[in-house]
Amino acid sequence: MFQNREKTMTSRRKFLTSAGVVGAGALAAPAIVKAQSKIKWRLQTYSGAPLGAHVIKPQIEAFNKAANGEMEIELFYADQLVPTGELFRALQSGTLDAVQSDDATMASPVDISVFGGYFPFSTRYSLDLPVLFQRYGLDEIWADAYGEIEGVEWLGAGAWDPLHIFTVDKPIRSVADMAGLRVFGVPTAGRFLAKYGLIPVEVPWEDVEVAMQTGELDGVAWCGFTEAYEVGWADVCKYALLNNVTGAWCGSYFANSASWAKVPDDLKELFLVTMDQSHYYRQVWYWGGEADLRVNGDKLELTTIPAKEWDQVIADAEGFWEELASISDRTKRVVEIFKKYNVVMEKVGVPYRYS
Numbered sequence: 001m002f003q004n005r006e007k008t009m010t011s012r013r014k015f016l017t018s019a020g021v022v023g024a025g026a027l028a029a030p031a032i033v034k035a036q037s038k039i040k041w042r043l044q045t046y047s048g049a050p051l052g053a054h055v056i057k058p059q060i061e062a063f064n065k066a067a068n069g070e071m072e073i074e075l076f077y078a079d080q081l082v083p084t085g086e087l088f089r090a091l092q093s094g095t096l097d098a099v100q101s102d103d104a105t106m107a108s109p110v111d112i113s114v115f116g117g118y119f120p121f122s123t124r125y126s127l128d129l130p131v132l133f134q135r136y137g138l139d140e141i142w143a144d145a146y147g148e149i150e151g152v153e154w155l156g157a158g159a160w161d162p163l164h165i166f167t168v169d170k171p172i173r174s175v176a177d178m179a180g181l182r183v184f185g186v187p188t189a190g191r192f193l194a195k196y197g198l199i200p201v202e203v204p205w206e207d208v209e210v211a212m213q214t215g216e217l218d219g220v221a222w223c224g225f226t227e228a229y230e231v232g233w234a235d236v237c238k239y240a241l242l243n244n245v246t247g248a249w250c251g252s253y254f255a256n257s258a259s260w261a262k263v264p265d266d267l268k269e270l271f272l273v274t275m276d277q278s279h280y281y282r283q284v285w286y287w288g289g290e291a292d293l294r295v296n297g298d299k300l301e302l303t304t305i306p307a308k309e310w311d312q313v314i315a316d317a318e319g320f321w322e323e324l325a326s327i328s329d330r331t332k333r334v335v336e337i338f339k340k341y342n343v344v345m346e347k348v349g350v351p352y353r354y355s
Helices: 001-017 049-055 057-066 084-093 111-115 127-135 138-147 187-196 205-215 225-230 258-261 265-296 307-325 327-346
Strands: 037-043 071-074 100-103 152-159 164-167 181-184 197-201 219-223 239-246 250-256 301-303
Touching: 049 057, 049 225, 049 265, 057 071, 057 265, 084 100, 084 152, 084 250, 111 138, 111 327, 127 138, 127 152, 127 327, 138 152, 138 327, 152 258, 152 265, 164 225, 181 187, 181 239, 187 197, 187 219, 187 239, 187 307, 205 219, 219 225, 225 265, 250 258, 307 327
Parallel strands: 037 071, 037 100, 181 197, 181 219, 239 301
Antiparallel strands: 100 250, 152 250, 164 219, 164 239
């Protein structure tokens, strides 16, 4: 038995010698890989906490869990660290590592920011928006625009809910009823609706409900039914206008360039994958919520502007589109893409368009 053991040890020494690992301390001091320190990010969303529970929190929780201690994102809601209108500057300066918002609300200094949020009558359904980015070239245009800005990376866009107008105690049953109404809303849609006397008012997101209760606001032109019910605005408003100004809100994710560069490729991919999962979650949450609450919701009286009047509003949007197209060659390209897409949708008919 001793001879067999000696023979085995001799064989092991020969193997280690031929492998080049025998030497002073080679077996006694194995190499120790030092773990990198955890990457920590601060991300602020445009939304308040009740809405953020759906539009971003599931993604951040999933990312933090899957990152397995290598990276952690701390989530902040609307106005918690910086005012929403200063999100871009805070991101560019490195105060924030990432942002979820639309281009217009966060005051991005790019020409295409006017299409962020709600661009009137640009989409009919929420699925239209990702198709426009993935198949019609809006992703390339957005990447090109933000590529000219130092310090900020555009990571991708997704669709949110359609735009409806909710009012506290003044129902809208004609275009004329919009005149003089003070509403909280996103910039581009507010700019368009101002043509009919609607008055866009900016207040912090968390103050919207109180502003409607005190009479500072007459309503909101910010969201669809799912959101109005989720965040409590349906408890304050009495009326909801069924005529929607567009089919989907366009929002994006952004990162500070230096922060993004420090993230390993595998964690970058993880962030993008969870970002896409967040887009999918929202598609389902909003789509199901809109239908259910219009039929089964019991907090809002539904009103409608007659088709003849609303058709004129839709026609007026054509001039508004041309106004935005005149800003730059790039905004002209965006408008041309929307036009091309709408022609395809109208020609194909059911189930892409019913009327």
